[in-house]
Amino acid sequence: MTDTFTLGxxxxxxxxxxxxxxxxxxxxxxxxxxxxxxxITLAVRRANTDAPSILDHIPAGITLLPNTSGARTAEEAxxxxxxxxxxxxxxxxxxxxxxxxxxxLPDNQETIRATEILAGExxxxxxxxxxxxxVARDLVGAGAAAVMPLxxxxxxxxxxxxxxxxxxxxxxxxVPIIVDAGIGRPSQACEAMEMGATAIMANTAIATASDxxxxxRAFRLAIEAGREGYxxxxxxxxxxxxxxxxxxxxxxxxxxxxxxxA
Amino acid sequence: MxxxxxxxxxxxxxxxxxxxxxxxxxxxxxxxxxxxxxxxVKAALSHRTRTIDDFAACLSPAAAPLxxxxxxxxxxxxxxxxxxxxxxxxxxxxxxxxxxLCTYCGFAADNRIHRMRLxxxxxxxELRAIADLGFEEVLILTGESPKFSNTAYIADAVRQAARxxxxxxxxxxxxxxxxxRLLHDAGADAVSVYQETYNPDAYDxxxxxxxxxxxxxxxxxxERALRGGMRSVGxxxxxxxxxxxxxxxxxGLHASLVQQAYPAAEISLSCPRLRPTVADATVNxxxxxxxQLFQILCAYRLFLPYASITVSTRExxxxxxxxxxxxxxxxxxxxxxxxxxxxxxxSSGDEQFEIADGxxxxxxxxxxxxRGLEPVMNDHVLV
Numbered sequence: 001m002t003d004t005f006t007l008g009x010x011x012x013x014x015x016x017x018x019x020x021x022x023x024x025x026x027x028x029x030x031x032x033x034x035x036x037x038x039x040i041t042l043a044v045r046r047a048n049t050d051a052p053s054i055l056d057h058i059p060a061g062i063t064l065l066p067n068t069s070g071a072r073t074a075e076e077a078x079x080x081x082x083x084x085x086x087x088x089x090x091x092x093x094x095x096x097x098x099x100x101x102x103x104x105l106p107d108n109q110e111t112i113r114a115t116e117i118l119a120g121e122x123x124x125x126x127x128x129x130x131x132x133x134x135v136a137r138d139l140v141g142a143g144a145a146a147v148m149p150l151x152x153x154x155x156x157x158x159x160x161x162x163x164x165x166x167x168x169x170x171x172x173x174x175v176p177i178i179v180d181a182g183i184g185r186p187s188q189a190c191e192a193m194e195m196g197a198t199a200i201m202a203n204t205a206i207a208t209a210s211d212x213x214x215x216x217r218a219f220r221l222a223i224e225a226g227r228e229g230y231x232x233x234x235x236x237x238x239x240x241x242x243x244x245x246x247x248x249x250x251x252x253x254x255x256x257x258x259x260x261x262a
Numbered sequence: 263m264x265x266x267x268x269x270x271x272x273x274x275x276x277x278x279x280x281x282x283x284x285x286x287x288x289x290x291x292x293x294x295x296x297x298x299x300x301x302x303v304k305a306a307l308s309h310r311t312r313t314i315d316d317f318a319a320c321l322s323p324a325a326a327p328l329x330x331x332x333x334x335x336x337x338x339x340x341x342x343x344x345x346x347x348x349x350x351x352x353x354x355x356x357x358x359x360x361x362x363l364c365t366y367c368g369f370a371a372d373n374r375i376h377r378m379r380l381x382x383x384x385x386x387x388e389l390r391a392i393a394d395l396g397f398e399e400v401l402i403l404t405g406e407s408p409k410f411s412n413t414a415y416i417a418d419a420v421r422q423a424a425r426x427x428x429x430x431x432x433x434x435x436x437x438x439x440x441x442x443r444l445l446h447d448a449g450a451d452a453v454s455v456y457q458e459t460y461n462p463d464a465y466d467x468x469x470x471x472x473x474x475x476x477x478x479x480x481x482x483x484x485e486r487a488l489r490g491g492m493r494s495v496g497x498x499x500x501x502x503x504x505x506x507x508x509x510x511x512x513x514g515l516h517a518s519l520v521q522q523a524y525p526a527a528e529i530s531l532s533c534p535r536l537r538p539t540v541a542d543a544t545v546n547x548x549x550x551x552x553x554q555l556f557q558i559l560c561a562y563r564l565f566l567p568y569a570s571i572t573v574s575t576r577e578x579x580x581x582x583x584x585x586x587x588x589x590x591x592x593x594x595x596x597x598x599x600x601x602x603x604x605x606x607x608x609s610s611g612d613e614q615f616e617i618a619d620g621x622x623x624x625x626x627x628x629x630x631x632x633r634g635l636e637p638v639m640n641d642h643v644l645v
Contacts (some may be wrong), residue, residue, distance in 0.1 A: 045643035070643055072526050079645040099526040102568050154341045208341045 003227065005176055007200050008061045008092060008124030008145050010063060014038040015193065015223050017065065017178065019203030020046075027207050028057050032048025034216035041065040041094055044084045048058070056164040065126065074113035081118050093118060094148065095127040104154045108135040113180075131165035136173050137158055146175050148201065151192065152182025159188035163195075170196040186215075186222035193226025214231055268466045275479045282519045283481045286644040288360060289314060290460065290512045298322035298373070299367065307335045312565050317514055320561035321507050331555065332560040337588045339567035340572065346636045350623065351399035351431070354388055355601045356380045356419050358612065360405030362472030364408050364458070366503065366536060368406040368614045375612035376481045378601050379410050381511040385419050387514030387605035389426050395623050397594060398640040399429040402450075405614075406474055413441040417448040424449025428640040431494070434484040435474070442490025451644055454496030454532065455483035464504040469492035484520050484527075494644075495520065496526035496572075501550040502536035508558050510558045513564045521566075528590070530570040532561050537615040552581055567578040575617040579629070582619055595626035 004013045018031035018231045020041045031037040044066050058064065065159035066084035074097060081093040095118065097110040106128050112135065124145045129135055132148035139147055149169055152161035160166065161182060164178050176198035183189050189200045200223055209215035220260060263420045265589055271277050306316035319325060325332060341443065358378030360369040368375065386412070392400060404411035416434055423430045431452035432445060439469060439484075459465050462477050469475045484495035499509035513531065520626065521529050535550050550558075555577075572592040573582050574596040582593055597620075598604065600613040627637040 043641075046638065046641060071645070076645045080643055083643065085643070101526060101528050102521060104568075155345075157342065204342060206346060207345045 003231070006129070007126070007176065010124075012038050012063075012199070014220075015199040015227060016219055017041065017182070017199055017201040018206075019201050020067070027203075027212055028217040030206065030213045032059070034213045035206070035220045037062070039063040039065050039092075041067050041203075042084075042089060043067055043069045044080050044087070044089070045070045057212075064089045065092045065094050066090075067128075068094045068114070069098070071097050071114075072099040072119065073097065074110045077114040078117050081114075081123060082121075085123075092123060092126065095125055105152070106130055108132060111135075112138045115139050115144050116142035126178065129164045131169055133165075133168050133172060136169050140173060140175055144175060146178050146198070147173055148178045148180040150181035151179050151188070154181040156182050156239065157184025157205055157208075158182055159184050160191060163191075166192065166197070167195055186218040189219055190222040190226035191230075193223050194229040196230050199223075216228060244247045255260050266475055270476050271476050271479055271610035272473050274438070275473070275476060276482075278482045278485055279480060279539060280551035282485070282516070282523065283478055285519060285534060286460065286481075286512050286515050287462070290352070290508055291506070293318050293511060295322040295507045298324040300324050301330050301491055302443045303332070306405075307331055314511075314515060314518075314565075317561060317565035318511055319601065320564055321510050321558065325557060325561070326553075329560070330558055332557065332564065333588055336560040336563040340587060340589060340591065341562050342487050344570075344591045346587070346634065347379070347591065347638045347641065348586050348630045348635045349399070349638050349641055350595055350626065350630075351396065351429075351592065352392055352395075352397050352594055352596050352623070353401040353402055353433070353599070354423075355403045355599060355603070355614070356385055356388075356391060357404040357407065357411040358601050358614065359372075359410035360472070360572070361407050361409070362405075362474040363470045363573060364469050364472075364474065365470070366500070368612065377410075377612075379404075379415070380419075380602055382418060382422065384602055388425055392427040392596075393605040396562060396639065397596075397623065398427055399431070399642075401431040401433060401452075401454075401531070401594075403433045404435070406472065408435065408473070411435070413437055413444060417445055418452045419420060420445055420448040428644070429642045431496075436480055436486070439486045439489045441488045443491060444490075446491035449639060449644070451492060451642070452496065452528075452530070453487035454498070454530065455480060455487075455490050456480060456496075456498040456532065456534065457513070457516070458500045459504040460499060460509050461504045468503060469628035481516070484516075484543065485523070488524045488527050494530060494570075494635075496530040496532055498534055500534050500536060501555065506550050506554060506558065510561065514562055517556045517566060517569060521568075527564065528570070529568065532572045532574065533559055533562070533564075533565065533617060534574060534576055537618075550578075555581075556585065556589075559585060563589045567569075568610070575619040577618055579619045583629045583633065586630060587633055593626060593630075595621060595623045612624050 003009045014036045016035045017039045018037045068080040077097050081085050095114045097107045111127045114152040115125045120124045126146045128148045152158035157192040177193045178199045180196045180201040182206045183202045206215045302319040303325045306319045430450045431455045432450050499513045517529050571590045573590040575597040630637045
């Protein structure tokens with residue numbers, strides 16, 4: 001049985017998604033050939049250009065995930081998403097609403113509003129968000145196909161800074177959780193997958209590596225290892241000194257099931 | 263005119279209050295660059311985010327021997343925030359009339375140069391010539407003449423440009439919020455205003471006349487532009503006019519305070535050095551040599567890692583090629599600083615300053631790629 005996940009009726013076997021903030025063609029090729037990416041994000045603000053663009057280098061069969069980067073409000077995000085559809089980028093959209101240029105943290109409230117409007121228009125909406133359980137629930141309620149919480153500030157390569165909150169989202173939210181932003185090393189991608197994330201989006205970590213193809217390969221292997229580890233079910237972590245040889249609850253089994261004490 | 267208080271306002275100049283200006287001038291006035299040691303500089307480099315003291319340490323004489331370390335740290339920040347992207351644009355001078363008397367500028371009102379302003383047909387021809395080269399971002403420049411290049415004239419040019427370009431920036435005389443809103447509605451989204459020097463005492467004799475003489479009105483330009491709806495605002499000191507340590511510190515601090523007050527604002531920095539002009543071939547950046555300029559650029563990047571940094575054709579090709587990706591994220595190409603130079607058959611107005619890198623777009627793109635970087639023609643969608 002192949003291990004796949006579904007977004008908007010599309011089935012994906014690769015759990016690596018290439019972000020596009022720092023794209024170059026070498027990175028796109030590496031993501032496809034070495035990381036096995038089946039989905040690549042696309043900044044509409046850059047695709048909307050006459051110069052040779054990333055669009056010309058993405059083979060058929062790869063799902064484009066246009067993003068609304070540059071949007072500061074829900075309305076701007078909605079207009080960018082519609083522009084993406086007009087450009088022929090399909091119905092997927094990653095909603096990004098950011099009104100802070102220093103840390104580039106997502107605006108959760110505006111993201112919920114944009115998600116609701118776009119889901120209503122038939123888009124497959126993947127909102128980028130700050131990992132907050134109530135917001136994640138609202139996003140699902142608004143029609144999000146997946147939720148994309150950040151692990152750390154975008155581009156920071158600081159890994160799972162928001163680990164506790166990511167775990168809560170993974171545990172509580174029904175739709176796929178795609179960990180986006182901040183993953184800097186393969187080991188961090190592996191850990192997020194082992195925690196039960198559905199997929200990983202990364203860009204800077206690979207884009208800024210000295211050997212881009214090798215780093216792309218490392219991410220694929222790390223994500224696969226983490227996924228297998230999650231599916232296998234990690235073993236118990238024993239307390240120091242080992243398990244007590246005489247469990248404290250052993251006496252509970254001394255009585256038969258139907259026996260009632262006198 | 264000479265006796266107008268350079269720290270006051272002219273009639274009809276909007277005053278937003280001096281909060282940020284006082285903060286910048288106070289903080290810069292308290293800073294003694296000689297107290298920093300190499301330990302302070304190394305500590306600044308090791309910090310995840312940098313304080314104003316860290317920034318001052320990076321600008322101080324103590325940082326000069328550590329320039330290689332500064333560059334390494336700056337490059338890491340640039341890579342983390344901008345990856346391999348280098349944005350390309352070209353400036354278009356549409357008028358060189360000017361009512362100011364800046365003592366260092368080729369366009370100054372009392373310089374006997376060939377003045378002209380482009381007609382709508384001339385602007386169209388220039389814009390088309392530039393668009394045909396492959397540019398998608400254009401920066402419209404004028405001298406500062408309320409008579410020959412007023413807001414209505416510039417807004418018409420912006421409307422023409424917005425039909426052919428994805429991003430239209432402005433480097434024009436500072437205007438009031440309402441005028442910035444008008445220009446934004448016409449299709450402009452970025453405004454740069456250079457304070458030239460942040461030392462009011464030096465500013466005074468350098469700007470003996472014209473409305474540019476008001477230091478605080480110029481200082482508040484970025485805030486008015488943002489209130490008028492602009493997305494991006496640019497800052498800069500004209501390096502070589504006064505003590506560069508102080509001017510660079512003030513520039514970074516001004517930009518950072520504006521970002522704090524307007525968190526959605528995109529911040530950009532320029533680092534122009536004085537260049538020879540038609541009026542005075544001896545003008546130069548004095549003690550700001552390339553080594554000092556590079557130190558300033560590294561300090562800017564370390565203090566404001568998210569800011570776009572532009573290096574113009576005032577600098578030679580060899581310098582520009584080596585600072586892109588390390589500190590700079592935006593460069594111009596195919597530059598002329600005269601009026602009407604791009605399209606054939608247009609007579610040319612005299613230039614504002616001499617350029618040092620005359621390469622065209624293809625040559626600059628090739629140089630960007632040769633560094634393992636990616637030329638980006640547009641990084642913005644106006645919605």
